[in-house]
Amino acid sequence: METEQRATEAVELMRSAGLRITRTRRVIVKVLAGSDRHLSAERVFTLLAGAGERVDLATVHRTMTTLVELGLAHAVNTPQAAVFGLTHRPHAHAVCRSCGETADTARLEPPGDAPPGFHIDGMVLQGTCGRCTRSPL
Ligand SMILES: [Zn+2]
Ligand SMILES: [Zn+2]
Numbered sequence: 001m002e003t004e005q006r007a008t009e010a011v012e013l014m015r016s017a018g019l020r021i022t023r024t025r026r027v028i029v030k031v032l033a034g035s036d037r038h039l040s041a042e043r044v045f046t047l048l049a050g051a052g053e054r055v056d057l058a059t060v061h062r063t064m065t066t067l068v069e070l071g072l073a074h075a076v077n078t079p080q081a082a083v084f085g086l087t088h089r090p091h092a093h094a095v096c097r098s099c100g101e102t103a104d105t106a107r108l109e110p111p112g113d114a115p116p117g118f119h120i121d122g123m124v125l126q127g128t129c130g131r132c133t134r135s136p137l
Pocket of ligand 1: 073096097098099101128129130131132133
């Protein structure tokens with residue numbers, strides 16, 4: 001239900017932003033909405049291909065960029081690739097330095113002492129994820 005709702009919301013926002021709702025855009029948004037993790041364009045491409053959707057990687061990249069520009073999705077740079085999540089509430093991210101696993105934190109609490117002139121609208125916490133902590137190289 002939550003997935004459907006988030007996907008529907010994003011599609012509605014795309015529509016009100018004047019974007020044509022193509023099948024490709026719809027399925028990409030659905031994949032993002034259905035994932036509790038942030039996904040790279042490559043991962044979205046693989047998931048869609050696995051589900052029998054014929055979408056090329058360049059289109060996935062382009063769609064991600066469009067979604068970010070519209071504020072419907074947000075990108076986080078990890079050591080491996082940029083990963084994307086649908087934007088549904090302000091949140092900070094924790095990124096694993098080792099494998100790039102990215103997780104949302106429950107809340108966004110920007111520091112009160114941002115450098116002069118900076119508008120802070122995102123935060124990235126760096127560290128090591130549970131999996132990497134358990135299995136050191
Ligand atoms: Zn990790
Ligand atoms: Zn996020």
